Amino acid sequence: MKKKLIISYNRIREHLWFRPFLFCLLSVAGALIAHQADGIGINDIVPNIDKESIGGLLDTIAASMLVISIFAVASMLSAFSSASSTATPRSFKIVVTDDVSQNALSVFIGAFIFSIVATIALDNGYYEKAGRFILFLFTLILFAIVILTFLRWVDRISRLGRLEHTINQVETVASKSLSAYIKNPSLKALTINGIFPNENAVMANSIGYIQHINLEDLQSLAEEFELKIRLNCIPGKFVHSNFAITHFVMDKNKDIDIDNIRKGINNTILVGQTRLFDEDPRFGLISLTEIASRALSPGINDPGTAIQIIGSHERLFFLWNKEIENSNETEVVYNRIEVPEISMEDFFDDAFRPIARDGADNIEVMLRLQKALNSIATINNLDIKENVIRNSRDAYERAQKAINSEHDLNILEKQCIFKNE
Incomplete structure (x- = not known):
């Protein structure tokens, strides 16, 4: 289950909307949390911040952040297009997940949402003296974060999509997946050894590239039905509906629904239209x-x-x-599965x-x-x-x-x- 969540998270974070969405939620929460200061009895010890001064600062952020966010998106799209045309289209997935650029866009949009929500709440008397002070502190902190993020992002966007920078990004991603493979070439399973009966073949249920094999669930399935499973594919392998992705044998002759086993094995192997860098x-x-x-x-x-x-x-x-x-020596965790190297x-x-x-x-x-x-x-x-x-x-x-x-x-x-x- 944990592995599935990690895989799903990695796929979701590749989308450009994901981090801005999280920052928007945090921004709304921050604007509303400031109101909680009114109920903790600090009105007498905090300075009285004028409503107009906070409103002016929020208006400045709102007016500028929307423009900068649009500019940031345009610049990032230009960088993505440059990376695809000057390097290789396969590099797009790496460039689009650039942490600095995504964080910058998230901060800009989050600051805009914060200023809008805070302005509406301020104009409708949602904050008292302590709440206005906390909101003022939040606004100053956000303003400082925006400035620092913008300065860092300007440096990154000047290199994002450039050929040399793209090469470095691809090499870094390749290094991670290759290092993981070298440490565990058999994926903590058994290496293929000897002759394996081919009578119980499991055909792929779709056409595409193997993106992920859930060995944990496959091991559980093998233990439940007392199977030995030999994989005929690893992430990166292109398969079709007439390709046997695995073969399996049973330890004992038991009355087992073979079709149900085949379906269970297929459910542990993710097939997609493109290759992924993570495990390939x-x-x-x-x-x-x-x-x-x-x-x-x-x-x-x-x-x-x-x-x-x-x-x-x-x-x-x-x-x-x-x-x-x-x-x-790598510990064998999946002792009922054989994996090709x-x-x-x-x-x-x-x-x-x-x-x-x-x-x-x-x-x-x-x-x-x-x-x-x-x-x-x-x-x-x-x-x-x-x-x-x-x-x-x-x-x-x-x-x-x-x-x-x-x-x-x-x-x-x-x-x-x-x-x-």
């Missing part, structure tokens, strides 16, 4: 590589961005090195193959790619080392066909790790 470690790598491929297209011709992306990939692959240094070949193909293909004729990009592979090869992981050699060879062979200069090829060849193995 490959999606971050793919999104970064899409930015590099766009930059290497003839119409844009920006090899510097591709080189920057290669650096991002290098940092992400070194997360395996960090995990090796802090390696601990992502092959290292898929990670490398997502990160480097499109760049090697689209940047094959650019010596600077190819040199940076080979140097990055040399760096990644220092990680104490045999699987990584094998894929480094494979990708190094593939990139060099592509460059051989695209680069006409023998001098450039000789320089590139010296950087190829597969030549030294």
